[in-house]
Amino acid sequence: MASDGSDEFRLVSPSISNEGRLPRHYTDEGQGAKKNISPPLEWYNLPQDTKSLALVVEDIDAPEPEDPIVPWTHWVVVNIPPTIKGLPEGFSGKEEEMGGDYSGIKEGTNDLKKTGWHGPRLPNHGHRLQFKLYALDDQLHLGNKVTKEKLLDSIGGHVLGEAGLTAIF
Template sequence: MSMKKRRVLVSLLLSAIAALVASDGHTVMAGSTSLRVESHSLREGAGLPSTRFVDGRCGGENVSPDIFWRNTPKGTKSFALTMFDPDAGGGRGWWHWIVFGIPASVGNLPEGASRSGGMPAGVVQGTGDFGENGYQGPCPPQGDTPHHYVLTVYALDEANVALDATATGAKAAVLFRQHALATGSIVFLYGRP
């Protein structure tokens, strides 16, 4: 296969993942619309630009990336966010970040918001698979092919979902999907040689 065809195939695959995967490997609900999700820290389909966003266990600073969204549908009462690695955990995946209770008036989270106090009032961060609250960056096993990290924003029809800081990614994602008016994702890659 030529390099050009390979790049086109990879691009199509990443677009399909971003369009169809709701951060936990499940298909986005039929009828939901797309949020436009972007980041200055991350580029869709690209690798991490800096180890700043990598988990401390892998030598990074564990800084959450900036993220912003638009195309909010009418009736949105809050936003939620997840970051999921579908390539980890022997096919079960790995939850890196769970955030909910983001007010409907908010359209972004700044870089480092997870640990710097940059979250809006009332926002809750759930418990990721490292067993900690807040952002835990990528830390795939050394030598694995680069993992895909799916950062998804959900526009919800509820202001307060029935969760607290003990909520796991799997539990939260089910509830987010049930209340999603729209979703949008960024997929980026990270691997350790």
Template sequence: MKLTSPAFAHEGKIPPKYTCDGENINPPLVISDVPAEAKSLVLIMDDPDVPKRLRADGMWDHWVVFNIAPSLTEIQEGKEPPGVHGIGTSKNLNYYGPCPPDREHRYFFKLYALDTQLNLPEKATKQQVERAMEGRILAKAELMGRYERIRN
């Protein structure tokens, strides 16, 4: 399974348009090679580079969407994928773009193909989604982008 974006390369720079310094809309994503037996997809975007003084676990959850149809091949720029939206660290249900407070951070877009749909409500946390996915993952794809805010 693959997850790519026409907006930035894996390990490349995320354009400011997709961050708090720009329009704060999600970048376009392309999904391919989903296993035929998949029953749902899960998309998680997180940042593991948060200063420990802000969050003890060093993690910020930007986007959590589950029970996405496995037939989905594209998430258009600025459009939420159809699915159930979990809650992010900023109490957001939709995409919340990069906004690092200190230096360049890495942002991981993680896509999972599952052999089931998740029996979780809207506003489930990333941790709840990850627990529910245990033992159900058929494939995983990852796209990592970097972003550092311009300081004047």
């Protein structure tokens, strides 16, 4: 079925245009306390029968000494209910405080072995930070320690759609 784009499952950020720069206060660089704040995200046109959403944010240009490109995970979020239409700026770490539909959301461990959003701090800039949102036909039961690997292993056969956004850091 051809799509005119208007009914496409989409992920956007009011603060970041696709292929646009990631604003500095979402990173781990710069002065002052206003940094490492998770960026706002919004999504549209969820696939029919979506029961939960899962988000993975990774630097897809991350260098590893042994291997040229190994994606670096900055944020993993699972069990986002389809009743909410986005995550507000600074959401990371506040799901319990916000309550309501947000309270069942679970943040996973990033590649720094910390829970929640951790913005990039890089030796060189120009890396692409990829936000990928998965629409799933079920809730995920990943136990206490949620990781990108556990998430990706468990969603096979459950993905109804994917939406993405890329920012340049």
